[in-house]
Amino acid sequence: SQWGEENLQALSIQEGEDVTMNCSYKTYTTVVQWYRQKSGKGPALIILIRSNEREKRSGRLRATLDTSSQSSSLSITGTLATDTAVYFCATRSGSFNKLTFGAGTRLAVCP
Amino acid sequence: EAAVTQSPRNKVAVTGGKVTLSCNQTNNHNNMYWYRQDTGHGLRLIHYSYGAGSTEKGDIPDGYKASRPSQENFSLILELATPSQTSVYFCASGDWRGQNTLYFGAGTRLSVL
Numbered sequence: 030s031q032w033g034e035e036n037l038q039a040l041s042i043q044e045g046e047d048v049t050m051n052c053s054y055k056t057y058t059t060v061v062q063w064y065r066q067k068s069g070k071g072p073a074l075i076i077l078i079r080s081n082e083r084e085k086r087s088g089r090l091r092a093t094l095d096t097s098s099q100s101s102s103l104s105i106t107g108t109l110a111t112d113t114a115v116y117f118c119a120t121r122s123g124s125f126n127k128l129t130f131g132a133g134t135r136l137a138v139c140p
Numbered sequence: 141e142a143a144v145t146q147s148p149r150n151k152v153a154v155t156g157g158k159v160t161l162s163c164n165q166t167n168n169h170n171n172m173y174w175y176r177q178d179t180g181h182g183l184r185l186i187h188y189s190y191g192a193g194s195t196e197k198g199d200i201p202d203g204y205k206a207s208r209p210s211q212e213n214f215s216l217i218l219e220l221a222t223p224s225q226t227s228v229y230f231c232a233s234g235d236w237r238g239q240n241t242l243y244f245g246a247g248t249r250l251s252v253l
Contacts (some may be wrong), residue, residue, distance in 0.1 A: 062241065071144075071230050071244030072183070117182060119242075127198070128234075128242060130175075130183040 041137040042108060049104040050134040052118030061094055061101040062119045062128070072117060076103070110140045143167065146231050146245035153252050159218040161248050163231030171234045172214040173242065174198070174206060176227040183230065189214055221252045 042048055052061070059080045064072035078085040078092040078101065085092045091104040101118055118131045143166045153159045165172065170191045175183040185198030187206035195206040203225060205217040218225055228249050232242040 064242075069246075071232070071246050072242075073244065074241050077241065127185065127188065128173075129185070129199075132182040 038132070039135045039137070041139065044108060044110055044138055044140050046108055046138075047104065047106045048108055048136065049102055050116055050136070051100065051102050052131050053098075053100045054118070054120045054129075054131075055099070056120070058120035060121065061092070063090075063092055063101075063103045064117045064119060064130075066115045066117065066133075068114075075116075105136075108136075108138045110138050112136060113138045144231055144233055144243050144245040146229075146248050149246065149248060151248060151250045153218075153221045153250065155222060155252060157221050159221050159225075159250065159252075161216040161218075161229055161231075161250070163214045163216075163245060164212050165214075165231075165233040165243070166212065167233050167235070167243060168211065169233035169235045169243075170211070171236065172208065173232045173234070174204075174214070174216045175230045175232065176200070177230060177247075178227050186216065186229075223252050226250060226252045 060077055062077040063075050065075045066072040076087045076090050076092045078094045080096050089106045093102045115133045115135045117133045119128045145164045147162050173188040174186045177183050184200050186200055186204050187195055187198050189195050189208040192208055192210050195208055207215045228247050230244050230247050232244045234242045
């Protein structure tokens, strides 16, 4: 799982497999955002889940949130080679407008 | 489509020199941010702004200044660049009304020699 100053996690899987990435956060948050960063690009939001939701789906993506354990997960079903990227979770901490990112999970999907 | 443009995309600077990284957004967002990303690590917040004329320190502000002269523009300034500031810098804009989703630029790769 990712958070804070932990080193980047790395996963390598075959196309078609399912994958789950985990994220734990340290302070109360009302929303967890998941971003994907492809090589040479800036991160882009792919899904967000609010504290009153336990699960959120968007196409092949599924996010979960457990506020009691302060953790979130992102699952991708039927991965494609184009899912190869670094995935970050982000939460609001302290100031409403300040987002804090986890260290990220580097996912390689081999065709 | 939300748009955040950074310039330059690549920069080589000398130790002790002054570096200015620029960011322009056409999203009309109030909030803008500067992050740095180092190999194997996530995004770390340097400075952010709530609107024109405001700047706030993020988690790693030492050695950096920021300037927000207008809603659209947000600059990051390294007055005395050091090799430890070699990194990839990302600018982002966001609006709290949209759960503060961030829209990122493509990044600036800075090398300080």
